Amino acid sequence: MTKIRIAIQKSGRLNEESLQILKDCGISIDNGKDQLKASSRNFPMEVFYLRNGDIPQYLRDGVVDIAIIGENVLVEKGEDISIAEKLGFSKCKVSLAVPKSFKYKSIQDFEGKRIATSYPNTVNNYLKDKGITADLHIISGSVEIAPNIGLADAICDIVSSGSTLFKNNLKEVEVMLTSEAVLAVSPKISEERRALLEKLQFRIQSVLRARGSKYVLLNAPNEKLEEVLSLLPGMRSPTVLPLAEKGWSSVHTVINKDSFWEVIDELKKAGAEGILVCPIEKMVL
Ligand SMILES: Nc1ncnc2c1ncn2[C@@H]1O[C@H](COP(=O)(O)OP(=O)(O)OP(=O)(O)O)[C@@H](O)[C@H]1O
Ligand SMILES: O=P(O)(O)OC[C@H]1O[C@H](OP(=O)(O)OP(=O)(O)O)[C@H](O)[C@@H]1O
Ligand SMILES: [Mg+2]
Structure with missing residues (x-):
């Protein structure tokens, strides 16, 4: 039997709610601890537990058919991947922030500055569009600490409540994009699996409508x-x-x-x- 292959974040902010939405769609997944692959008992679906940042590549290559992923990651990876549904959770922004003491006037203030980030393509594209050249320091986490330890003049990272910025004496000055968890689709999905996707989407829409x-x-x-x-x-x-x-x-x-x-x-x-x-x-x- 053909099964639709879905990628879900292995661990992190998206994992729990991704599994919850499938559960609310009546899809039970046999979930062994530390299992990287699981199957559903009552829906033709295989689940692959992967790193959020790796998922766009798996979608592009058609190794998985669909995924629940942060929209911001799709933007960062620049893959031509379509979004079937916005899922309404993990809402956040990707923003530029500077130390509170910085007298920020406009985006021009970033010219020649050192910016620490885990989202280099998003920052580069944003600044390039405004004709600004900055010096990016790519780090994979704890980005907000960079200005305090002298690694950078500014940062670009995810902002939700703003409390991480606040605790690190930073202020948000530019919102580059807003994001939420989405159901993304591989450009290589087969017709047979697309039919399963439509069935899943019908259920997701009923669940999201009910949640609202x-x-x-x-x-x-x-x-x-x-x-x-x-x-x-x-x-x-x-x-x-x-x-x-x-x-x-x-x-x-x-x-x-x-x-x-x-x-x-x-x-x-x-x-x-x-x-x-x-x-x-x-x-x-
Ligand atoms: N504070 C936050 N509030 C809301 N959503 C967030 C927040 N931080 C991250 N997200 C969203 O959740 C996604 C997953 O974040 P998380 O920190 O769990 O993993 P990651 O480091 O991006 O990915 P991975 O380690 O799996 O490659 C992000 O891509 C973003 O879309
Ligand atoms: O505006 P806030 O509500 O404070 O949320 C923003 C923070 O949340 C995320 O970090 P996370 O907790 O996922 O840690 P990580 O850096 O290890 O991914 C993100 O990288 C920010 O640091
Ligand atoms: Mg994080």
Whole structure:
């Protein structure tokens, strides 16, 4: 039987959530410790545990068909690899930062400076585009320490909360790109495996949609129903059912996770009571 081959980060920030999203898609993976390759019991899939930084090359060569990888790594490696889905986790930026005491005015301030980074191509392309030449020091980790030990004048690295910059007395001055985990596809994927990819994508989309939504149930007196309903979106339109108690209705709907606190405040003001908010497991359109 043909199986789709997926690369996942062996260990690091992407590993856990990558496995979780497959699990939420109903794909069980037999996971032996220190195993570099595993199979799914209930989906035609083989999982390869690899270094994030090596994955673009495996995709290019067609050694794996798809991968869950940081978008920033695809940009850095400059491979012509398409993205099938953005996965909504491991969101970060790749930024240039300088010591807090540096009076930064513009990108011109990087001319002739020493920049420490693990993302040389991203920095080079960004600076080249602006006509700036800098001296890059390529290091593979703990980049933020470089200015403090006299190795560089500035750095380019991943920024998320900004706390690593803060702790190292640095400030972010240019955001070169924003990134998140993505499902990337090998240019060499076969037709047969593409069909499996489509099946997987359908499941991922249902999971991501569900993660972004809440199921809301509430009670409202009938005379307030119109106002309550005007506040609700719903997948098509809200469901309204009569309660056993005369003059009252139960309303069921789906609300976007990001706006639901505001909507709930409005609903309460409009006369809604007994509001229940529940997670949704899958959402198929
Ligand atoms: N602080 C962060 N917040 C959010 N996402 C991050 C953060 N740091 C890294 N990432 C994202 O997670 C990916 C993996 O980061 P991690 O530090 O685990 O591994 P890596 O050193 O890039 O890769 P590997 O060692 O596997 O080659 C990064 O490429 C980036 O997309
Ligand atoms: O803005 P923050 O929330 O502080 O996150 C940014 C830090 O996170 C990453 O490091 P990580 O912890 O992955 O360590 P690493 O350098 O060993 O990869 C990245 O390289 C930054 O140093
Ligand atoms: Mg890291």
